[in-house]
Amino acid sequence: MSEATTGIDATAGTFEPRIQAFVCNWCTYTGADLAGTSRIPMAPNVRIIRLPCTGRIDTLFILKAFERGADGVIVSGCHPNDCHYTAGNFHARRRFAVFRDLIDFLGIDPDRITFSWVSASEGKKWSEVVNDTTERIRRMGPFSAYHGLAGRTP
Amino acid sequence: MRDLQDLAAKLLTEKTVGLVIGWEAGPRGARPSFVTDPKDAGKLISDNRCVHNLAAYLSPRRPHLRGFGRIAVAVKGCDVRAVAGLLRETQLRREDVVLIGIRCGGVHDTPTGVGPLTADNLADRCVGCEVRDPARCDHVLGELPPSLPSRGGRRAARIAELEALDHAARFAFWREELSRCVRCNACRQVCPLCVCERCLADKTDPPWIESSPHPRANLAWHATRALHLAGRCVDCGECERACPAGIPLNLIGRKVAAVVERRFGYRTTDDPQVPAPIGAWKPEDGQEFIR
Numbered sequence: 001m002s003e004a005t006t007g008i009d010a011t012a013g014t015f016e017p018r019i020q021a022f023v024c025n026w027c028t029y030t031g032a033d034l035a036g037t038s039r040i041p042m043a044p045n046v047r048i049i050r051l052p053c054t055g056r057i058d059t060l061f062i063l064k065a066f067e068r069g070a071d072g073v074i075v076s077g078c079h080p081n082d083c084h085y086t087a088g089n090f091h092a093r094r095r096f097a098v099f100r101d102l103i104d105f106l107g108i109d110p111d112r113i114t115f116s117w118v119s120a121s122e123g124k125k126w127s128e129v130v131n132d133t134t135e136r137i138r139r140m141g142p143f144s145a146y147h148g149l150a151g152r153t154p
Numbered sequence: 155m156r157d158l159q160d161l162a163a164k165l166l167t168e169k170t171v172g173l174v175i176g177w178e179a180g181p182r183g184a185r186p187s188f189v190t191d192p193k194d195a196g197k198l199i200s201d202n203r204c205v206h207n208l209a210a211y212l213s214p215r216r217p218h219l220r221g222f223g224r225i226a227v228a229v230k231g232c233d234v235r236a237v238a239g240l241l242r243e244t245q246l247r248r249e250d251v252v253l254i255g256i257r258c259g260g261v262h263d264t265p266t267g268v269g270p271l272t273a274d275n276l277a278d279r280c281v282g283c284e285v286r287d288p289a290r291c292d293h294v295l296g297e298l299p300p301s302l303p304s305r306g307g308r309r310a311a312r313i314a315e316l317e318a319l320d321h322a323a324r325f326a327f328w329r330e331e332l333s334r335c336v337r338c339n340a341c342r343q344v345c346p347l348c349v350c351e352r353c354l355a356d357k358t359d360p361p362w363i364e365s366s367p368h369p370r371a372n373l374a375w376h377a378t379r380a381l382h383l384a385g386r387c388v389d390c391g392e393c394e395r396a397c398p399a400g401i402p403l404n405l406i407g408r409k410v411a412a413v414v415e416r417r418f419g420y421r422t423t424d425d426p427q428v429p430a431p432i433g434a435w436k437p438e439d440g441q442e443f444i445r
Contacts, residue, residue, distance in 0.1 A: 059381055060354075060362055063374050080437060090435035093444070094418065098384045098432070100443055101413040105316070105406070106377060107325025115444040129445065145325050149370035 017072055017137035019046045020065035021130075022057045024077035026084040027119045034123035042127045043134035046074065053077065055088025059099040062113060066146045072112050072137035074129060079117040089117075111136060112143060155200050157295045158228060161254060163195035165226050171252050172222035175211050177204040183266035186211070190222065200228065200296065202271055205261045207390035209236035210346040214245050226252035230261070231285030234424040235388040236346035238290070241426035243386075245349050255288030259299025264395065273305040278404070279391050281307045289424050309408050316405070332372040334399035337365065341379065341393035341403055347386045354378065380406045385414045385431035388422045 023029045029050045035042060051057055054077030062073050075096065083089045100110045114133045118126045162174040166189065176198040178187035184203035189195055208227050211219055219225060229237060237253060240246035260271050260280040267275055280302055287298055316324055342348045342355070355363040355375055363378060364371035387407045394403040414420050417440055420431035 060374065060378055063377060064362070067370055067374065080441070087435065090437070090439070091433070093439055093441055094432055094435055095381070095384075097417055097440065097443065098410060098413055099381060102377060102380055102384075102406070102410055104321075105313075105324070105409045106328050106373065107321050107323070109321045110443070117444060145322065146370075149329065149373060150368055 015138060015142060017045050017134055017142070018070050019072040019074060019130075019133055019137060020070040021046050021048045021074035021076065022061055022065075023048055023050055023074075023118075024054050024056075024084075024089075025050050025052050027078035027082060027117075028076040028126065030120035031118045031122045031126045034120065035126045036123075038123050040123055040127040042130045045134045045137075046130050053083065053085050053088035054092035055083075055085065057092060059095060062099070066108075066112075066143060067150075069147060071140075071143045072114070072133055074114045074116065074133055076114075076116045076118045076126075076129065079119055082119060108146065109140070111140065155198070158200050158254065158256070159195045159198050161293055161295065162189055162198055162226065163192040165252065166190070166192040166195065171224045171226040173219065174198070174226045174228075174254075175208050175219075176200070176228040176254075177206065177208075183264065185265065198228070200256045202259065202261050203265050203267055204228075204230070204256075205263070205265050205277060205391075205395065207233045207236055207346055207388075207392050209233050209240065209390075210344060210392065212237065212240055212246050212251060213346060213349050215349060215351065220250075224250055224252060226254055228254045228256055229288060229291065230256055230258040231288035231424070232258075232279065232283070232388065232390060233346075234285065234288050234290055235422050236390060238424045238426040239347050239386055239388060239430075240349070242428070242430060243349070253288075253291040253293070255291030255294040257288065257294065257296040257298045258283075258286050260286075260302040271303055273303040276303055276305070277391060278308050279389050281305060285424065309402075309404055312402070313405055313409055313412075328373070329369050331401050332376060333369045335367055335372040335376070335401055336399060337367040337372065337375065338398060340396040340398060344392040344396040345383070346390065346392070347383060347388065348379075354382075376401075376403070376406065380410050383407065384410045385418070385420055387411060 057075055065073050077089050096115055104110045114129060116129045165171045174189040176187050177184045178197045179199055186206050186208060187198060241248055261277050262275050263277040288294055363374045391404055397403060414431050418431040
């Protein structure tokens, strides 16, 4: 994701949100793969980064995505009790819960982030997560407050 | 005060410990004091200016102090919670330290405070204090002073004010506050629970937290610091006291503590056996924010 490009298409005057997804290898990535091979239509705004487990998703990744120009973030992994590593998603759930309330307090609308559980068989659910998040972020507009923090427009 | 000096001299003379960490009077109020010679024990003080949480010196980040062998450290009831945090995370062995508990009648909001405590100059964390009589110490000194001046918590009120704002206004508030941060890392250095030998913020390849002090980097640093202290912060208030830019860091710490208590039923405690809330989990943890 380049800092030099914006999500705004100047020619059409419309805003296309840039959404960064952090997903676990075992459930959501496979689910997203299923959505793709099943030819389920999906918004093209989401870029996926695959990680071994939601437990590997440091909340700093989310801030980093915003720093680098993302307007929204999706974090998704295995349903509770389905973790490939037994408890990674339980640990992650606690961290995400605190993170969400913290950034809310710091003035970042937590609606910029979608947390979801998507299993390997839920290609349909993944497409809904992608489409709903894209629509929501489109309505919220570019995250210029955060992108402007460095004193320059991304 | 006298009994602290006598006890320090006794421990040093008997070679029970090689170092006593307490407080002494300095040119600008109370300051931490390190006594290795029993003859120097007379300079130790314990009064309402002793705001410093000396448990910070027990952190494994300060290995040079371990060279003294066993260390005796003077602690208020609230400071014991930081020691418990280090014990809980196996950063400290209980037998390596002698805890000298000081019964506490509250402290000033700065070490330069003078005179008796009033509702005005009382440190905010002392409001509603439940640990004036320190627990789990090897020695407990002093008489329990009269109860604290009563008033409402200022930080709680300020947090409520901020929560009443909308996201844009809150973001502007923190952007303004954090823009003053010069990334001196005083908040990290003074924190008794910031125990990492190598801090994430010092890693430069890749630079997860940018080292230059601008609002974007400062937000990432302070958000990360707050998260790393979630369920670990003991509310000693040292980060905000040490901050040369006067950033209200305690507001963030208190907010996170409230979240941790509401969600996981955890309150900071002086019992090292109680598991930390982050790192533990329950199948029934709330997940109303996950679809």
